[in-house]
Amino acid sequence: MKATRTGSSSALTPRQEEILELVTRGISNKAIAAQLGISIDTVRRHGARIKQKRAASTTSSIACQHLWARLDNALALSLPDHGLTPAETRVVAFLCRGLSSKEIARALKISSRTVDKHREHVLRKLGMHSTRQLTAWVAGQCAKSGVPVAPDKS
Incomplete structure (x- = not known):
């Protein structure tokens, strides 16, 4: 069947x-x-x-999937100053791409526990409770900032 x-x-x-x-x-x-x-x-x-x-590798990443080709620039344009450190912003970018804590840790050459702490700090600073909520918010912020919703097909 x-x-x-x-x-x-x-x-x-x-x-x-x-x-x-x-x-x-x-x-x-x-x-x-x-x-x-x-x-x-x-x-x-x-x-x-x-x-x-x-x-997509994670459900959370689906909200930001249309941003993957331009994610770093989109985050820089759409995220107003929320008190995030550069390291926290990098972790957000990887979370939006659907990477796990271990994958992010390997990419940034830090421990997965450090990645988890960065994620925890970002969620607390933004008043959120989950990565899914965070990535949906990032996608919304990018949309409000005029970042194209359609994927980059070039």
């Missing part, structure tokens, strides 16, 4: 579109499940399919 689905389109289903919209607004899986009247496991399964179809 699964073999017939291997050739499935990369287009999102209406339910996946609905969940994607909620994810990009920074809403948690638990809140999405409650809002749509489905189980958290169902939300996670849809999330996994969305990530696969969008070639």
Whole structure:
């Protein structure tokens, strides 16, 4: 039965579109499940399919996916001074690309615990509770600053 689905389109289903919209607004899986009247496991399964179809490594990164080609410049243009250190800003950029703490640590040549502390400080400074909420906020800030929403196809 699964073999017939291997050739499935990369287009999102209406339910996946609905969940994607909620994810990009920074809403948690638990809140999405409650809002749509489905189980958290169902939300996670849809999330996994969305990530696969969008070639994203994390659900949190989907909100910023349209910024990946220009992410560093977009962050510099769209993030007003919120008291973030340069190291914290670099961590935000990697989080928006969907990297894990270990991957960020390797890229920045620091420990993954240091990355986690930077993430914790960023969330506290911005009054947020999750990386998903952070990346949705970054995408929103970029949109308000006039950063293009369409991916760079050059």
